[in-house]
Amino acid sequence: MRFVIITGMSGAGKTQVMHSLEDIGYYCIDNMPVAFLVPFAKMCSEDADKFNNVAVVVDIRGGDALLEVDSALESFEKNNIPYEILFLEANESVIVKRYKETRRKHPLSPEGSIEDGILLERDKLSFLRGHATRIIDTSQLLTRELKQTIREMYGSEEDKDYFRIHIQSFGFKYGIPRDSDLIFDVRFLPNPYYISELREHNGTEKEVSDFVLKFSQTKEFLIKLEDMLTMLFPHYIEEGKSELVIGIGCTGGKHRSVAIAEEISKSLKCRSFKTITRHRDISKG
Numbered sequence: 387m388r389f390v391i392i393t394g395m396s397g398a399g400k401t402q403v404m405h406s407l408e409d410i411g412y413y414c415i416d417n418m419p420v421a422f423l424v425p426f427a428k429m430c431s432e433d434a435d436k437f438n439n440v441a442v443v444v445d446i447r448g449g450d451a452l453l454e455v456d457s458a459l460e461s462f463e464k465n466n467i468p469y470e471i472l473f474l475e476a477n478e479s480v481i482v483k484r485y486k487e488t489r490r491k492h493p494l495s496p497e498g499s500i501e502d503g504i505l506l507e508r509d510k511l512s513f514l515r516g517h518a519t520r521i522i523d524t525s526q527l528l529t530r531e532l533k534q535t536i537r538e539m540y541g542s543e544e545d546k547d548y549f550r551i552h553i554q555s556f557g558f559k560y561g562i563p564r565d566s567d568l569i570f571d572v573r574f575l576p577n578p579y580y581i582s583e584l585r586e587h588n589g590t591e592k593e594v595s596d597f598v599l600k601f602s603q604t605k606e607f608l609i610k611l612e613d614m615l616t617m618l619f620p621h622y623i624e625e626g627k628s629e630l631v632i633g634i635g636c637t638g639g640k641h642r643s644v645a646i647a648e649e650i651s652k653s654l655k656c657r658s659f660k661t662i663t664r665h666r667d668i669s670k671g
Contacts, residue, residue, distance in 0.1 A: 387434040389427055389467065390441040390540065393514050394474030395507060396493055397481040399524040399532055400443050403474065406536040407441045409628055418442040420451040424461045431467050439540075446493055446507050455514060472539075473511075473518035476525040478504050530626020549619065550629040550660050555589070555647040557639025557667040566633035570611065570646075575604055578641040588668050589644025598645040608646070612653055619659070639667025 390407070392400050404414045418426070423444065430437035444455065462469050476484075478501060485492060485500050494510075495503030515521065520539065524532055556563050558573070578584040578594050587594045598604060615632070622630055634650070636643035644665050651663040 387431055387437060387468065388439045388540070389430065389469045390439075391423075391469060391471045392441055392443045392474070393445050393471060393518075394511065395476060395481060395504070396446060397484045398474035398476045399522075399527075400445065400474055402529060402532055403472070403536055404441060404443055406533045407439075407540060409533075410439075410537060410541045412439040412441045412540070413437055414441045414443075416443045417447050418444050420444060420448050420454045420458060423455070423458045424465075427462060427467050427469070428465065431465075446510060452510065452514075455517075459517065470519040471514065471517050473515050473521045475508075475515070475521065475523055477523075480525045528626075530624075533626050533628075549623050549627070550662065551619075551654060552629060552631045553634065553647045553651050553654075553661055553663045554631060555634045555636075555639055555643035555663075555665045555668065557637060557643070557670065558635050559637055560639060560667050560670060562635065563631070563633050563666060566631050568630070569633045569635060572607070572634060572636050572642045572646050575607075575636075575642050575646075576601055577637070579638065584641070588640050588665075589642065589646075590648060590665070590668070594641055595645040595648065598642050599649060604646075608649060608653070611650065615650075615654070616657065639665070639670065644668055 390412070392403055392407075394400060401416070404416060408414050413430075415426075423442070426442070427440075430440050444452070446452065459469070461467075481504055482500050492500045492503030492507075494506045522532075522535065527535070554563055554566065558571070562569060575598060578587075578589075578597050581597065584594050584597060589595060589598065599608075619630070632650075634643045634647045647663055647665065651661045654661050
């Protein structure tokens with residue numbers, strides 16, 4: 387079991403770190419009461435198959451109970467529960483700027499200045515910083531850089547290659563999928579719906595797939611689409627995107643879009659991209 391305690395300065399990126407850990411399969415709890423820390427860790431260690439990777443955020447929001455962290459850590463060691471402490475910090479000017487952008491109040495200065503709250507918090511958290519296994523200064527890190535740092539520190543080799551491609555076929559008559567990043571319309575291709583012996587079949591079946599894929603315009607489209615996608619993927623990854631949803635649409639979402647989605651998915655898998663294929667409207671109509 388890997389048990390990570392996330393702590394540090396308000397505005398330094400603890401929420402973003404928690405989300406990044408969730409993306410690679412960690413069970414995460416924000417603002418964990420210190421009194422629950424040891425019982426929860428014991429429960430996780432007793433069921434390591436279910437709670438293999440765990441992260442909890444413990445910070446200044448815990449109030450005076452934060453002083454009990456020392457005794458909690460002693461209990462961890464006494465019970466042979468492995469743990470890590472990740473401490474996040476940033477310089478005052480960066481934290482002030484982040485608070486100004488979000489228009490939130492600092493937890494230690496609800497009616498005072500943000501700067502006063504930062505100084506008080508830094509003093510109160512100094513003992514936790516001393517216990518830290520890792521310290522990350524996020525002052526100069528972009529969000530995507532912080533996500534990548536967390537993946538490299540806490541992810542497996544597979545997690546570091548985390549980019550997922552979701553290919554979804556759909557029918558325009560039922561609406562465009564709201565979660566799509568890219569949409570491609572394949573209604574220009576010959577329609578198997580008008581072939582009586584194909585109408586009741588769908589694009590996952592060989593007879594329909596063979597029909598859709600045999601045309602020269604289909605072959606040309608697939609070559610150019612794959613070239614464009616493989617050009618785009620590295621740039622999405624560089625910008626910190628963890629998944630890309632590609633919508634392939636035809637009229638009813640049963641024949642052409644399904645066959646094209648299956649073919650694109652198969653081709654990308656051959657190039658070692660991790661793809662998930664879904665046919666939203668295949669059973670409709």
